[in-house]
Amino acid sequence: MALEDLFKKLVSHCKEYGYVFPSSEIYDGLSAVYDYGQYGVELKNNIRKYWWDSMVLLNRNIVGIDAAIFMHPTTWKASGHVDAFNDPLIDNRDSKKRYRADTLIEEHIEKIEEKVQKEIDKARAKFGDAFDEAKFRSTNQRVLSLQSKIDEIHARYSRAMKENNLAELRQIIIDNEIVCPISGTRNWTEVRQFNLMFSTEMGSTADGAIKVYLRPETAQGIFVNFLNVQKSGRMKVPFGIAQVGKAFRNEIVARQFLFRMREFEQMEMQYFVTPGTELEWYEYWKEKRMKWHLALGFGKENYRFHDHEKLAHYANAACDIEYKFPFGFKEVEGIHSRTDFDLKQHQIYSGKKMQYFDPDKNESYIPYVIETSIGLDRMFLHIISAAYHEEEIEKEDGTKDMRVVLRLPSCLAPVKLAVLPLIRKDGLPEIAEKIVEDLKFDFNCQYDDKDSIGRRYRRQDAIGTPYCITVDHQTLEDQTVTIRYRDSMEQERVPVAGLREIIAEKVSIRSLLKQL
RNA sequence: GCGGGAAUAGCUCAGUUGGCAGAGCAUCAGCUUCCCAAGCUGAGGGUCGCGGGUUCGAAUCCCGUUUCCCGCUCCA
Numbered sequence A: 001m002a003l004e005d006l007f008k009k010l011v012s013h014c015k016e017y018g019y020v021f022p023s024s025e026i027y028d029g030l031s032a033v034y035d036y037g038q039y040g041v042e043l044k045n046n047i048r049k050y051w052w053d054s055m056v057l058l059n060r061n062i063v064g065i066d067a068a069i070f071m072h073p074t075t076w077k078a079s080g081h082v083d084a085f086n087d088p089l090i091d092n093r094d095s096k097k098r099y100r101a102d103t104l105i106e107e108h109i110e111k112i113e114e115k116v117q118k119e120i121d122k123a124r125a126k127f128g129d130a131f132d133e134a135k136f137r138s139t140n141q142r143v144l145s146l147q148s149k150i151d152e153i154h155a156r157y158s159r160a161m162k163e164n165n166l167a168e169l170r171q172i173i174i175d176n177e178i179v180c181p182i183s184g185t186r187n188w189t190e191v192r193q194f195n196l197m198f199s200t201e202m203g204s205t206a207d208g209a210i211k212v213y214l215r216p217e218t219a220q221g222i223f224v225n226f227l228n229v230q231k232s233g234r235m236k237v238p239f240g241i242a243q244v245g246k247a248f249r250n251e252i253v254a255r256q257f258l259f260r261m262r263e264f265e266q267m268e269m270q271y272f273v274t275p276g277t278e279l280e281w282y283e284y285w286k287e288k289r290m291k292w293h294l295a296l297g298f299g300k301e302n303y304r305f306h307d308h309e310k311l312a313h314y315a316n317a318a319c320d321i322e323y324k325f326p327f328g329f330k331e332v333e334g335i336h337s338r339t340d341f342d343l344k345q346h347q348i349y350s351g352k353k354m355q356y357f358d359p360d361k362n363e364s365y366i367p368y369v370i371e372t373s374i375g376l377d378r379m380f381l382h383i384i385s386a387a388y389h390e391e392e393i394e395k396e397d398g399t400k401d402m403r404v405v406l407r408l409p410s411c412l413a414p415v416k417l418a419v420l421p422l423i424r425k426d427g428l429p430e431i432a433e434k435i436v437e438d439l440k441f442d443f444n445c446q447y448d449d450k451d452s453i454g455r456r457y458r459r460q461d462a463i464g465t466p467y468c469i470t471v472d473h474q475t476l477e478d479q480t481v482t483i484r485y486r487d488s489m490e491q492e493r494v495p496v497a498g499l500r501e502i503i504a505e506k507v508s509i510r511s512l513l514k515q516l
Numbered sequence B: 001g002c003g004g005g006a007a008u009a010g011c012u013c014a015g016u017u018g019g020c021a022g023a024g025c026a027u028c029a030g031c032u033u034c035c036c037a038a039g040c041u042g043a044g045g046g047u048c049g050c051g052g053g054u055u056c057g058a059a060u061c062c063c064g065u066u067u068c069c070c071g072c073u074c075c076a
Helices: A003-016 A038-057 A074-079 A101-130 A133-139 A141-163 A166-175 A219-224 A226-232 A278-294 A341-350 A376-387 A428-439 A453-463 A473-478 A496-507 A510-514
Strands: A020-022 A034-036 A062-064 A086-091 A098-100 A192-195 A199-202 A210-213 A239-248 A263-273 A303-307 A317-325 A328-339 A356-358 A363-365 A368-375 A388-394 A400-406 A417-421 A445-447 A467-471 A480-485 A491-495
Touching: A003 A020, A003 A376, A003 A388, A034 A038, A038 A062, A038 A239, A038 A263, A038 A376, A038 A510, A074 A219, A074 A341, A086 A101, A086 A166, A098 A101, A101 A133, A101 A141, A101 A166, A133 A141, A141 A166, A219 A226, A219 A239, A219 A263, A219 A341, A219 A368, A226 A239, A226 A263, A263 A278, A263 A376, A278 A303, A278 A317, A278 A328, A278 A368, A303 A328, A317 A376, A328 A341, A328 A376, A368 A376, A376 A388, A400 A453, A417 A428, A417 A453, A428 A445, A428 A467, A428 A473, A428 A496, A453 A467, A467 A496, A473 A480, A480 A496, A491 A496
Parallel strands: A062 A239, A417 A445, A417 A467
Antiparallel strands: A020 A034, A086 A098, A086 A192, A199 A210, A239 A263, A263 A368, A303 A317, A317 A328, A328 A368, A356 A363, A388 A400, A467 A480, A480 A491
16 A cells, blocks of 8 residues: 555544544644543653653663643743744745845845945055045945935834844835845745744733743753752753653644644653763663664664754754654654753753762762653653554355554553443343443443444454453353454453453553663 | 645545535444454444635535645744
């Protein structure tokens, strides 16, 4: 099947079987926002737990926090988010290229200045030593007219930038007949402000309110709490702080289902290390994180590292772990060596020391940071697309049959088992109900007695239930039931009394964690 | 954001020249009692994405808009 078709089918499947719905669908939806349904939320919770346990349970020196989504606005000045993402952008309709409107105007001014310089150079060559530049500038008609043009544009431009007047910026471009360097045309769109951060107001009265942002990443909540955790938890470098939470980015283009959403959930761990050791730890976490992915059993060939050539201003090494999605290899996790950039910035902006006293070295320093940052929604999309299979089955009479099955790892599956009476009489439903009543304290169970047994198996396959317990007539005689396995479709007879232990062993997250 | 395509039942889709809103699957209630879907009977489910226009009459033609998909662009 073409990968593109597979992706479409996956999206339909997610909706049809209660995994993912478009947000506010009855109002035509909201662009790039999705809701998790009854099974989606279970799968997502299980993925989150797998990550959290692998960090906080398995590492004595990693602890978790849950910081608020709102943070003091200065946080985002310190982190660089306020300045870095506030550009007025304009598109040329012919070349389809996007430019910063302010840059276009500044370049235009520079061009005029070059013309002035040319005039001056020409005159200097003409008059030699007797040339008086200041006098030339103040008397030459051509230079004067160019200069007044520069002054005029500059005045308009700085006023527009100050007032954040986007229409005026566009008008300056139009009035000065600035063309696209590629197409050479003046077919411009409106100027738009692209700020990656969502903002809102905190405080009930309009004049007392301050502008606050919805965090565009969870990392800063960890950085600002670095000393709180270190001191209250008596942590010693190296140590880590883990956090799972929502982040918000006003993406220009948000697409590909759950892959790029405006509201999304990150699972981040910031690991604080001694300066100079960061690249060793970077390698350590690269390997560690890849192991976490591979333990899910979706095949080594579907993962790869992608090292960043162009590093962000805060990093001295960075890579992504990419998974082969139906639409190609794409990032699911980033591992970055963030240096001491963030803590240093917070120290500057807050005026508070963000230093750690190292008793071994008997000195204070700002630790370096290795970040592992994984998108929970991306991980969800990764797992469900890896799990989705359409299979052709040969029946006993030789005819072919199709089934859709989600081969989710048992410990991540939303529903762990379904208990099914073979037929709806002879007391079989009652026995099945009793089994569910007993096991519901341990597992997410379902009971189903509608339609033929084969159809019920297929329903469970479609939502990825790994085990189906079937109560049949033999159960009446010897208190045994069959376990039907989702992937092999094979069955095994076991005593009812042993069910809890058998299932617990199979669906435990322990087996996954032990591989790490 | 630009360009292209799409939107009809929960899902997949049909709908003729503009003339009664359809099918399969799914769901629900029965029947059947079966170990791997598609046996029988019946039922529910729709402002044809939304808004406007043309028309005696619009799912169908026109305009706008929203959402989704593909390519480009963007993604510290």
